[in-house]
Amino acid sequence: MNKAEKAEREILAIDGMSKGDSAVHRMSPLSKLLLTIVYIVITVSFNKYDITGIFIMILFPVVGYVASGVPVSTAFWKLRIVLPLVCAVGIINPFLDREILFYLGNIGVSGGVVSFITLLMKGVFSLLASFLLVSTTPVEEICRALRQVHFPKILTSLFLLTFRYVHVLLEEVSIMTDAYHLRSPGQKGIHISAWGSFLGQLILRSSDRAGQLYDSMLLRGFQGEFYYAKGRKSAAYSWPVAIICIALAVTFRFLNIAAIFGGVII
Amino acid sequence: MHMADALLSPAVAGVMIGASAVAAGVSIVKLRKEEKTELEPTIKKLPTMAVMAALVFAGQMINYTIPGTGSSGHLCGGMMLTGLLGPYAGFLSMIVVLLIQCLFFADGGLMAIGANVWNMAFYGCFIGYFLIYRPIMRSGWFRGMGLRGANRLKIIISSILGCVITLQLGAFSVVLETSISGITNLPFGAFVALMQPIHLAIGLVEGLITAAVLMFVYEMRPELLKDVQTDETVKGRASIKGTLISLAVVALLVGGGLSLLASSHPDGLEWSLFGNREEGYAENMGLDEDDYGIASDMADSAAAVQDKTSFLPDYAFAGDSENPAGTTVSGIVGCAIVAAVAALLCLVAGFFRKRKRINEQG
Numbered sequence: 001m002n003k004a005e006k007a008e009r010e011i012l013a014i015d016g017m018s019k020g021d022s023a024v025h026r027m028s029p030l031s032k033l034l035l036t037i038v039y040i041v042i043t044v045s046f047n048k049y050d051i052t053g054i055f056i057m058i059l060f061p062v063v064g065y066v067a068s069g070v071p072v073s074t075a076f077w078k079l080r081i082v083l084p085l086v087c088a089v090g091i092i093n094p095f096l097d098r099e100i101l102f103y104l105g106n107i108g109v110s111g112g113v114v115s116f117i118t119l120l121m122k123g124v125f126s127l128l129a130s131f132l133l134v135s136t137t138p139v140e141e142i143c144r145a146l147r148q149v150h151f152p153k154i155l156t157s158l159f160l161l162t163f164r165y166v167h168v169l170l171e172e173v174s175i176m177t178d179a180y181h182l183r184s185p186g187q188k189g190i191h192i193s194a195w196g197s198f199l200g201q202l203i204l205r206s207s208d209r210a211g212q213l214y215d216s217m218l219l220r221g222f223q224g225e226f227y228y229a230k231g232r233k234s235a236a237y238s239w240p241v242a243i244i245c246i247a248l249a250v251t252f253r254f255l256n257i258a259a260i261f262g263g264v265i266i
Numbered sequence: 267m268h269m270a271d272a273l274l275s276p277a278v279a280g281v282m283i284g285a286s287a288v289a290a291g292v293s294i295v296k297l298r299k300e301e302k303t304e305l306e307p308t309i310k311k312l313p314t315m316a317v318m319a320a321l322v323f324a325g326q327m328i329n330y331t332i333p334g335t336g337s338s339g340h341l342c343g344g345m346m347l348t349g350l351l352g353p354y355a356g357f358l359s360m361i362v363v364l365l366i367q368c369l370f371f372a373d374g375g376l377m378a379i380g381a382n383v384w385n386m387a388f389y390g391c392f393i394g395y396f397l398i399y400r401p402i403m404r405s406g407w408f409r410g411m412g413l414r415g416a417n418r419l420k421i422i423i424s425s426i427l428g429c430v431i432t433l434q435l436g437a438f439s440v441v442l443e444t445s446i447s448g449i450t451n452l453p454f455g456a457f458v459a460l461m462q463p464i465h466l467a468i469g470l471v472e473g474l475i476t477a478a479v480l481m482f483v484y485e486m487r488p489e490l491l492k493d494v495q496t497d498e499t500v501k502g503r504a505s506i507k508g509t510l511i512s513l514a515v516v517a518l519l520v521g522g523g524l525s526l527l528a529s530s531h532p533d534g535l536e537w538s539l540f541g542n543r544e545e546g547y548a549e550n551m552g553l554d555e556d557d558y559g560i561a562s563d564m565a566d567s568a569a570a571v572q573d574k575t576s577f578l579p580d581y582a583f584a585g586d587s588e589n590p591a592g593t594t595v596s597g598i599v600g601c602a603i604v605a606a607v608a609a610l611l612c613l614v615a616g617f618f619r620k621r622k623r624i625n626e627q628g
Contacts, residue, residue, distance in 0.1 A: 044274065044279075119272050158362050159366075199328065206317045
C-alpha cells in the first residue's frame with residue numbers, strides 16, 4: 001500500500017467514525033468545537049512545572065472516548081506525527097534544567113524532567129481532544145458550526161470542496177505511483193527525470209477537472225455558498241454539558257484538585 | 267515544520283491566529299476586488315482553488331528520489347500554489363491544506379493553526395510571491411536567451427530562491443514562537459543553529475521539485491502560470507529603461523547607503539603588510555605605509571600619474587578622507603564607473619557579434 005492510499009484510508013476511517021451514533025456524536029457541533037478549543041487553550045496554559053495540575057485534564061478525553069466509542073488506539077497512532085517535534089524541543093530540558101524540584105523516595109526529580117513530561121502531556125492531551133472532535137463530527141457539520149460563528153463562507157466552501165476532492169486526487173496519485181513503480185521496480189521514489197512530468201500531468205488534468213466542476217456546480221444552482229441540509233437534531237444536553245465541562249476545566253486550571261485530594265487522603 | 271499545540275503558549279498562539287486572520291481577510295478582500303476588475307467571479311475560482319489545494323495535499327504523498335543520497339524528499343506546495351493561483355487564492359488554499367492536515371492527520375495543532383498558517387502559507391504565498399516570484403518573473407533577465415529560455419531560467423531561479431528563503435523564514439519563526447512561549451530551555455542561538463541548516467536542505471529539495479513541476483506546466487500550458495512573460499507583455503513593457511532605472515536605484519542604494527557602513531579598518535592585505543599601530547599590531551611585515559616597495563624612477567613616475575588622475579583617493583574626496591559624505595559620493599561614483607565599464611563591454615561585445623553575423627551572412 002503506498003502513502004497516498006494509506007492517507008486516503010485514514011481520512012475515510014475518520015469520516016466513517018464521525019457518522020457514528022453516541023452521546024458525544026449527538027452533541028451540537030458548535031458546542032463541541034468551542035469545548036475543544038477551550039480545553040486545548042487551558043491545557044497548554046498550565047505552568048511547565050505543574051505536572052500534578054495538568055494530569056487531571058486527562059479526565060476529559062477519557063470520558064469523551066468512553067462515551068463516544070471512538071477507539072483511542074487510532075488517536076495514539078496519530079501521535080507518531082506530533083511527538084517527534086515535541087520530543088526534539090523538550091528532550092534538551094532535562095540536561096539544561098537540573099535543579100531538583102522534589103524527591104521520589106531517594107531519587108531527585110529535576111525541573112527539566114518535569115517540564116519535559118508536562119510538555120509531552122500537553123501534546124498528547126491536545127491531540128486527543130482535536131481527534132475526538134473530528135471523529136465525532138462530520139466535516140459538513142464542522143463547517144456549518146464555523147458558518148454560525150461567521151467564519152468566511154469562501155473558506156468553509158473551499159474546505160468542503162477540497163475535502164471532497166482530496167479523495168479523488170489521492171486515488172489518482174495512488175494509481176499513478178503504483179503504475180510508476182511497476183515499471184521501475186526497486187526504485188525508492190520518483191526519479192529526477194520525471195519530477196516535473198509526474199505531478200505536472202496531474203496539474204493539467206486537475207485544471208481541466210476544475211472547469212468541469214464549475215460548470216456542473218452552476219448547473220446545480222451554486223451561487224457561492226453550499227446549503228447545508230439540516231442534519232440530525234442536536235441533543236438538548238449539548239450546551240449544558242459543554243458549559244459544565246468548560247467550568248470544570250477552568251476550575252482545574254486554578255485549583256490543583258489532584259493535590260487537594262492527595263492532601264485529604266494523606 | 268508543523269507545530270503542535272504543546273509548543274506554543276496561548277498568548278503566542280492567539281497573536282499568530284490574529285496575524286493569520288488579518289492576512290486571510292486581506293486575501294478575501296483582494297479576491298473580491300479582482301472579481302470586479304477581471305470580471306471573473308470568485309466562485310469560478312473556487313473549484314480551481316479547491317482542486318489545486320487537494321492536488322498539493324495529494325502531491326505531498328509522492329516521494330521524490332534525491333539523486334546520489336539514497337533518501338527522498340516531498341513537496342510542501344506554498345510556492346507552487348502561488349505560481350499557479352497567485353498570492354491571495356494560494357494563501358486561502360494553503361490554509362485549507364493545513365486545516366485538513368491538522369484535523370485528519372494531527373500534523374500541527376488546532377490552536378497552533380495560526381502559527382502554522384503564518385510559518386508556511388504566509389511566507390510562501392506573500393513573501394514568496396511579492397518579493398521573489400513576481401519581481402523575477404517580470405524582470406528582463408536572460409533576455410539574450412530568447413523568451414522561452416528566459417522564462418524557464420526565471421522559473422527555476424524563483425522556485426529555488428522562493429522555497430529556500432520562505433522555508434528559512436518559516437523555520438526561524440518556529441524558533442522565535444517556541445522561544446517566546448518559554449517551552450524549551452534550549453538557548454535561542456542553539457535552536458536557530460539546529461533548525462536553519464536542516465530547512466536549508468529541505469528548501470533546496472522542495473525548490474528543485476517546484477521548479478521541475480512549474481517548468482513542465484510552463485512547457486505544456488503556460489497560461490496556467492502567473493506572471494509569465496509572453497511576446498505581448500515583453501513588447502508592451504519599456505523593459506530596458508525600467509531595468510536600467512531599477513539597477514541605478516539599487517546601485518545608488520548599495521553604493522550610497524551601504525558604503526557608509528564600510529569598515530575604516532585596513533583590509534586583510536593592508537593589515538598584513540603595514541600592521542595597525544592603533545590596535546597594537548605594529549609589527550607584521552614591518553613596512554612603512556608611505557615608503558615601501560622597490561624604489562625606482564618608473565615607480566615614482568607611476569605614483570605621480572596616479573596622484574594626478576585619482577580624484578577620489580582612498581574612496582573619498584581628496585584631502586577629506588574622514589568625511590562620511592566623501593565615502594558616500596565615492597561609492598556612488600564608483601558604481602557609476604562600474605556601470606559605465608559594464609555598458610562599454612556590452613557595446614563592444616554587441617559590435618563584434620554583429621560584425622561576426624554580417625560576415626557569416628556575407
